[in-house]
Amino acid sequence: MADTIAKIGIVTASDRASKGVYEDISGKAIVDTMNDYLISQWEPVYRCIEDDQKTIEDTLKQLVDEEKCCLIVTTGGTGPAARDVTPEATEAVCDRMMPGFGELMRAESLKFVPTAILSRQTAGLRGSSLIINLPGKPKSIRECLDAVFPAVPYCIDLMEGPYLDCNEAIIKPFRPKQK
Numbered sequence: 001m002a003d004t005i006a007k008i009g010i011v012t013a014s015d016r017a018s019k020g021v022y023e024d025i026s027g028k029a030i031v032d033t034m035n036d037y038l039i040s041q042w043e044p045v046y047r048c049i050e051d052d053q054k055t056i057e058d059t060l061k062q063l064v065d066e067e068k069c070c071l072i073v074t075t076g077g078t079g080p081a082a083r084d085v086t087p088e089a090t091e092a093v094c095d096r097m098m099p100g101f102g103e104l105m106r107a108e109s110l111k112f113v114p115t116a117i118l119s120r121q122t123a124g125l126r127g128s129s130l131i132i133n134l135p136g137k138p139k140s141i142r143e144c145l146d147a148v149f150p151a152v153p154y155c156i157d158l159m160e161g162p163y164l165d166c167n168e169a170i171i172k173p174f175r176p177k178q179k
C-alpha cells in the first residue's frame, strides 16, 4: 500500500480543552510531530472530546472502522483521577494489547519527570489499526513519541497498512525486513 495516503487519528480527551477552557495544545503537538516525522503523505483526522469512556470508545471505533485510520494517537486521561479513563476505553475497543508501548514510554518519561509512573498509558490493536495513548501535558507528546515511534512504521507494515516514510534526520524507523 505504498501510495496510499495514511490517515492518522488524533484524539484529545480533555474536559477542559473540549469545552474551550484552554486551547488544545497537545493535539496540535501531535500534528506537528507527525509533520516533522513523516515525509510520505498523511492526513490528520482530529477529535477533541470530553473524558467520558463511552465517548472515547465511540470516537476510537469511528476512527478505525469508518475513517480507516492506520494509527490513532490519543492525549490525556491516562492518570489516576476519577475521570481519567482513556486506557480503559482503549482496552475496551482493542482486540489485542501492545503493552511494550506503555512500558517504554513510562521508562523514557522518567528521564523527564518522576511522575511518569502516574500515567497508565497503553496501546493496542483494533483490526489493522494501532492505538497509542499519550499523557495530557503538551511537553509529554514529543517525549513519548520520540521513544516509541521508531517501531510504529514496521508495526503498520505488519498489519498491511500504508508505508510510512520518515525524515531520518528526525526519527529513524527500524524495519527488520525491508519491503
Ligand SMILES: Nc1ncnc2c1ncn2[C@@H]1O[C@H](COP(=O)(O)OP(=O)(O)OP(=O)(O)O)[C@@H](O)[C@H]1O
Pocket: 012, 013, 014, 015, 016, 017, 022, 023, 024, 025, 026, 027, 051, 075, 076, 077, 079, 136, 137, 138
Ligand atoms: N490538550 C491540552 N492542551 C493544552 N494543555 C493541556 C492539555 N491537556 C492537559 N494540559 C495541561 O496539562 C495540565 C495537566 O493536565 P490534566 O491531566 O489535568 O488534563 P486533562 O485531564 O487532560 O484535562 P481535564 O482535566 O480538563 O480533563 C492541565 O492543567 C493543562 O495545563
Ligand SMILES: Nc1nc2c(c(=O)[nH]1)N[C@H]1C(S)=C(S)[C@@H](COP(=O)(O)O)O[C@H]1N2
Pocket: 075, 076, 077, 078, 079, 080, 084, 108, 109, 112, 113, 115, 116, 117, 118, 119, 120, 134, 135, 136, 137, 139, 140, 141, 143, 144
Ligand atoms: N513524558 C511525560 N510523561 C508524563 C508527564 C510528563 O510531563 N511528561 N506527566 C505525568 C503526569 S504529572 C501525570 S498525572 C500522568 C497522567 O497524565 P494525564 O492524566 O494528563 O494523561 O502522566 C505522566 N506522564
